[in-house]
Amino acid sequence: MRQEGNPAATVYESLGPNFFLALDPGWLNLGLWEGPGTLEEAPRAVRRLVETLAQDLPRGGVILDVGNGLGAQDPLIARIARPRRLVALNITESQLRAGRSRLGEAGALPVVGDAMRLPIRSETVDGVISVEAAFHFRSRRIFFEEVVRVLRPGGVLTMSDVSVERPPPGLLEGLAGLAQLRLWGLRAKNLSSAERIADLARRAGLVDVRVERCGDRVIDPALAAVALRLRAAGEVPTGQRLAARFFLAQVRTLRRREMIDYVLLRARRATARAA
Ligand SMILES: C[S@@+](CC[C@H](N)C(=O)[O-])C[C@H]1O[C@@H](n2cnc3c(N)ncnc32)[C@H](O)[C@@H]1O
Numbered sequence: 001m002r003q004e005g006n007p008a009a010t011v012y013e014s015l016g017p018n019f020f021l022a023l024d025p026g027w028l029n030l031g032l033w034e035g036p037g038t039l040e041e042a043p044r045a046v047r048r049l050v051e052t053l054a055q056d057l058p059r060g061g062v063i064l065d066v067g068n069g070l071g072a073q074d075p076l077i078a079r080i081a082r083p084r085r086l087v088a089l090n091i092t093e094s095q096l097r098a099g100r101s102r103l104g105e106a107g108a109l110p111v112v113g114d115a116m117r118l119p120i121r122s123e124t125v126d127g128v129i130s131v132e133a134a135f136h137f138r139s140r141r142i143f144f145e146e147v148v149r150v151l152r153p154g155g156v157l158t159m160s161d162v163s164v165e166r167p168p169p170g171l172l173e174g175l176a177g178l179a180q181l182r183l184w185g186l187r188a189k190n191l192s193s194a195e196r197i198a199d200l201a202r203r204a205g206l207v208d209v210r211v212e213r214c215g216d217r218v219i220d221p222a223l224a225a226v227a228l229r230l231r232a233a234g235e236v237p238t239g240q241r242l243a244a245r246f247f248l249a250q251v252r253t254l255r256r257r258e259m260i261d262y263v264l265l266r267a268r269r270a271t272a273r274a275a
Pocket residue numbers: 008009012026027028029030066067068069070073089090091092095113114115116130131132133136137138
């Protein structure tokens with residue numbers, strides 16, 4: 001697997017296993033919050049997001065976690081879904097290495113691979129979970145087609161994603177959007193609204209597609225908590241702190257202009273193919 005060819009792998013290689021803005025060590029998601037975004041709630045919020053998604057997985061089956069980050073989520077997924085086999089797939093090999101003990105705790109099989117070409121046999125998986133990774137994928141259409149291919153009939157997909165709901169209304173927002181694309185190695189072509197993401201899932205053959213927009217319970221409190229974390233990060237070099245502050249201001253602009261949102265998506269593969 002050539003990681004250099006994948007911008008997401010390059011981004012996560014450079015963030016390393018100790019990203020100073022992570023809401024809890026080892027966790028890279030934005031959390032699902034009940035409050036306005038405090039450092040006290042942060043460890044609960046990152047777990048609540050994974051718990052909420054994992055609740056939809058079938059119990060006792062083969063589960064595939066696509067884009068598993070540093071593996072912190074896998075013991076939690078294992079506790080909830082009690083899989084007979086858990087596969088943790090990630091394009092960033094160093095993250096799988098850094099998460100080795102957590103993957104061991106989860107009894108998960110680490111696999112270096114690309115969501116665009118799942119190295120999994122057709123119709124062998126009961127549930128796919130993907131937490132906050134699909135906005136990195138080259139194409140959500142291909143991802144959903146791959147999910148349909150690997151799921152057994154009746155199998156479940158549960159995932160979260162970042163959506164882009166409208167084009168930038170002005171130059172400032174356009175520049176903020178471009179900077180974010182560059183920072184995270186994202187493709188402009190792949191930006192999609194929540195509605196379009198659901199449509200792509202249906203076109204790929206998934207049924208019972210349910211999409212919930214919840215940026216107010218994810219992105220907004222996460223921004224508040226990350227700002228607090230930044231204020232407390234006196235040991236981090238000034239250049240990094242300034243860059244992070246600039247980054248936060250840009251994301252705040254994109255949210256204020258209602259350009260970006262956060263999406264929870266649940267769907268399943270039909271039990272039998274339509275005749
Ligand atoms: C924002 S992180 C989320 C990590 C983890 N799910 C969490 O919430 O803590 C995105 C993850 O997706 C992985 N990723 C990005 N593109 C990928 C791809 N094409 N195939 C597999 N994994 C990918 C990255 O390496 C990273 O681990």
